[in-house]
Every structure is written in C-alpha cells, then in structure tokens.
Amino acid sequence: MKNFSIIKSRRLRSTPYTDRIEAHGVSGYTVYNHMLLPVTFKSVEADYEHLKKFVQIWDVSAERQVEISGKDSAKLVQLMTCRDLSKSKVGRCYYAPLIDDDGCLVNDPIINKLADDKWWLSIADADVIFFAKGLAAGHKFDVKIHEPNVNILAIQGPLSDDLMAKLFGEEIRNLKFFNFKYFNFKGNNYFIARSGWSKQGGFEVYVEDNKAGQDLYDYLFEYGKEFNVRAGCPNLIERIESALLSYGSDFDNRDNPFEANFDKFINLDSDVNFLGKEKLKKIQKEGVSRKLMGVKIDHNKIDMYCEKTLLDDNNNIVGYVRSAAYSPTFKKVIGIAMINKPYWDSKHQFKIDINDKIFLGTVCDLPFI
C-alpha cells in the first residue's frame, strides 16, 4: 500500500495530547469523530507485542462523549438503544448498540450513567449527537445535549493495575470491570473507568480539564519507567484477535444488530420503549441470512482499504472480509467478515484475491482468543 500524508486542519481536531504523542513517535493517524486518532507508533506488530506484555498510554480523545442531561434524559437514552437500561445504576458503564427506526445500527457506544438524569455516551465514529438532537426535538423532550470537553487517556496492558496503583493508590485495583469512580492524584480528581479497547486489561481516564490531563500524561510516563511504559493506541491485531468491533469497519448503518452478533444486548421482551423494536422482533422471528464471523487466511500480509470478497469453489459469494491483519499468534491473516448463512459452519474453504494472487481461508467463530 502506498503511503499518503494526512493533511491537518481545524476540522480534523487535534487533542490536548497531540504534541505529546508526536514527541513519543506516533507515525500514522486515522480520523475518528472528526479527530486525530493514532494508529501506529513503531509498527502495528511491535506495538502489539509491547501491549501484550507491558503497559501503554493511549490518546483516545477521539472517543467523544455525547452528554445527555435533564428530566427526559433517561427516556431519550433508552429510546436510542435496544439494551434495557431500566435497571441501570449510577457508576456503571453499559455497552449498548444504538438502533434507528429501521432496526439498523447507528453506533455502539459505552453508555456511562453519571446520575439518573445525566449520561455520557462514549461513541464510536459517527455523529450520534445529531441523532439525539433530532429525536429530542421531534419528541419535544426536556433535555440538554452537548459534547463536553472530555479527552480520554487509556492505560492498557497487563501492567496497568501496577502503574495506576502507584499513582492513585491500591484502592484502584478493586475497581470492577465497567465501573467508574473518581480518584485523586496530586490534587486533581479524575473520572476513571475499568474499560478500554483492548482485552489486555486497563483503565480509561475521562479527563475533563486539559491541564490535569497533560500533567497526568507526563506523570504516567515518569512513574511507569519500571513497567516499561510506552505510548500506544488501539491495536489492529489485538482488537481483531479479541473481536472488538469497529463501527464503520466491521458493521455500519446498513446492518442490523443480529447480523453484528449483538444478541445479548437486544432486550425485545422488556417493557422499555426503543426505536426499531417491532422491526427487530420481525428480524428475530425470521432469522438473519448473514452474520459477522472470523476468518483465517493462509497468508502473511493484507492491506485493507475496502471490504474484500470471499468466494467458494463455484465462485458463489461466501461473504466479505471487512477488517483483517496478520496475526503473529496464529501465523495467519485473521479477519472479521460478514458471512452468508450457507457458509456459517467451518467446513467450507474460501478463496480470496490479495494483490492479484489467490489465497485460501476458512470461516471460524469469534473471538479468536
């Protein structure tokens, strides 16, 4: 794949940490929620190996928050997601697919419940704020909707607990998965959740004050020397191995949540009111004809910039691979693919064209690890 520069502008927003990650050697960016998101430092492979052994500091400011507050905020948030939030608790994070009136996916945020009438939707790459504003205006809901100045630092990797305990005290080790609390360091209070876009363990700090975030960034490196801390970012290989889905890459607004394997977050038997509920009941009854699965390909390299077609021996379409990378663990290319129903069991081999050569692969379940 040829190399192209990203041309910065105010529209591709920098973050409070951009100067710092550039000093730490970021080499490639993507754009996510109209903001720069680092994709690689040394190389995707080297970053992967380090992430699985040590601890990394990630600038994931691009995980923007949509703040919804006010009297009708719970009603609006529930209207947007097929996950039943009626028993949700303050201090908890809820992974929740957002659904439109056609029963199709809009986003897959983590919904943080700050109070009964205050929510932060930590969103994937799409303007959920305008979906919320449209719904609120249409329903004449009594809510306030805005994007607060929150710029997340993620601390990820197996040594995350050790590093964070050194700064915030041993108590932070007891923070449960998908819970959040405020913790103090050098006079600043930080909103910290046990979460993150890897399965190597770690935390996300929802930084509300730029200076406090920049200070924390520097302290994490100072305190983290003994843990071999490095700057990092969401890692393509690790996230595919762990089947952490990416809105826009693995699924989008043309897919429904059953096709994207969100079954356990679709609460059709609940009493709550959400968009697309009747459509989803119909889809559930009829069943889907394609769904996201894993693929393994006998090759050592793949460049993805659009989905690639998978064919069987008779050139029928098996499906489309949407994200993929070479996995040093499996010594194969692994990917996330939308697979047609006749090919859901793993007996079928498929063909794929990579740079004008044909390679063979098989379908498998997710996650890989």
Added chain:
Amino acid sequence: MKNFSIIKSRRLRSTPYTDRIEAHGVSGYTVYNHMLLPVTFKSVEADYEHLKKFVQIWDVSAERQVEISGKDSAKLVQLMTCRDLSKSKVGRCYYAPLIDDDGCLVNDPIINKLADDKWWLSIADADVIFFAKGLAAGHKFDVKIHEPNVNILAIQGPLSDDLMAKLFGEEIRNLKFFNFKYFNFKGNNYFIARSGWSKQGGFEVYVEDNKAGQDLYDYLFEYGKEFNVRAGCPNLIERIESALLSYGSDFDNRDNPFEANFDKFINLDSDVNFLGKEKLKKIQKEGVSRKLMGVKIDHNKIDMYCEKTLLDDNNNIVGYVRSAAYSPTFKKVIGIAMINKPYWDSKHQFKIDINDKIFLGTVCDLPFI
C-alpha cells in the same frame, strides 16, 4: 509541520476513483464524511495556479448525499433549514444552512430538489443522515432516508465549459448556475449541476453508476488534453480567497448562522416551520457579538491544525483564525476568523503567534476576491 501517514481502513471509505487519483499523483488526503478526500497533488500552490488557468477533474465523492423521499419529505427538509424552500423548484440547487433546536449550525449542504417528494442533501462533513432520521422518527414522518451510491466528479476551472461541451454538446454551456439536468455521453445519462467548491467556474457530476463514472473520468482526461486538464481537488488557497466556508473548520455546531454570515439564507419572516426559529429571532433582535471575517497577516507561511488566537496591543482577544493559507495573489497569509465585535472595523491591527514568532495582521471583509 511534521508529516504523518494516513492509515487506510474500510471505515475511511475509498471511492470509485481512488485508484485513478492515486495514479494521477495525489499526495495528501483528508477525511470527510468518513471518506478519503484528496487535498493536494503537486503542492497546494501549484494546484492553485493550475486551477485558476485551466481545468481540473476532482474526486469529491466525499460530498455524500442524504436522500429524503416520500410524502412528508418536503416538510422534513424544511424543518432542518432556516432557508424558506416553499417556492423551491425541481432542477434547482439551494445552498441552505441546517439548524438545530438551539439555533446552532448543523451543516451547510446544497439541497438538490429532484422532485416534489425527493431531495438530495449534498452535505459537508457531518452525519446529517442521523439528524434527519432522529427528526423523522420523532415526528413520525412518512419518509425514506438513506445514503445513495452517488460519487461526485467535479470539473472546475475557467476551461470547464470548453471541456464539458466537447463531451456533452454545446447545450451544456446554457446550464445556469445552481441548476441541474441530465446530459448524455456515450449512452450514459449523467446528473450534472453547474456548481462546485471553487469560484473558477465548473460543474459537478452526480455519478450514480460506478462504471459510468470511471469511464467518464478517463474520457475527461482523454478529451481534456488540449485544455491542459489535470487531476485536482478543492484548493485551500482558492477557497479561502473566495470565502467558501468549510463546516468544522470555519464554523461548527457551537456557532449560529448569523455569526457565520448566513444572513441571506435565514428567512425568519416566512410562514414555514423550521427548528430554532424562535431562537434565531431572539439572536437577530439582540445582535451577535462575534462573526466570521477575513484576516491578512504579514507572513509567508502558516500551518493550521487548530484555531489560533489574535490579540490586540493590550493582549485582549480580537478573535480566532480558523483556516488560513499563504496567498500568492495577496503575498500575505490570508484566513477566515471569528472576530469579536469591538474589532469588526478594519482599523485594528492584531498580533498572532506563528511558530513562536509574533506577526502582525489586520481584519478585512469577506470574500477577499
């Protein structure tokens, strides 16, 4: 400014012309509506000089369409914009600010009226589709909303008419500004508007069939040799000189349409119903305290990746420059800036810090040319 690579993925969508523009030497990309948009070929300056003399073919597929059709489509489209569309005609393009319930800007699309019950909103960089879907669901409108597979080729520059007449016949010279019609070439019908994101004249072809678009791309280069045709893209210098605004760079959802100089598209005295109407009446009555203006700076270079503060001699804030570039025409840096009211007349000089050196500048009216 250091150079960083853009890392492609399915999420940063390629276009039907990506292979072709890369063969033609694109060197830098931005991301716009989750899609690759070229920013530079030879250099911003060289592209600018060529655009003002000859004709260029632009891949502006990233100008995505939101198609709104059905019985209530006119009602929904009108609800989103403060421009009165009650007398709008089929075959015309309408530049129209979109407004939310708070009276703030959501986007500034060109609205193409294809039929009384079918509209294409040719959008700037934000997910207007979710705003429309939210409003439609909230109001229970009878509409269909989707993003059609339309990938625009723009033909821009003073020789555009000559090139297009050679392909589509002399009749195309009579197409009026912001009108569109179907024209035929080699058996394919193309939706062509006289429009484009430059003031050098030209057309936009709303291509609905990938193969027909790719063929047209190649023919434009074949037929265009005598006009010194080249691959190009929206040009930063030209668009600032012409004061063609960019949503996300020059204004965003925290600005209202009076601040962004959209006065002539705000029809508060009309009978039509749109979001934020009462809020806008209040703003109009009270007046705004800041607005977009031009700035000229005595320097020959500027890198913009976030807005830069302008100060007066007493270090009071004059405003913030949001987009800027060196203009070979003015032999100065020129920019678009949000200027505070006390500084609207052009007598004031301001200071600006560029790479740790202080330069002087003045405020001026828009457009520059």
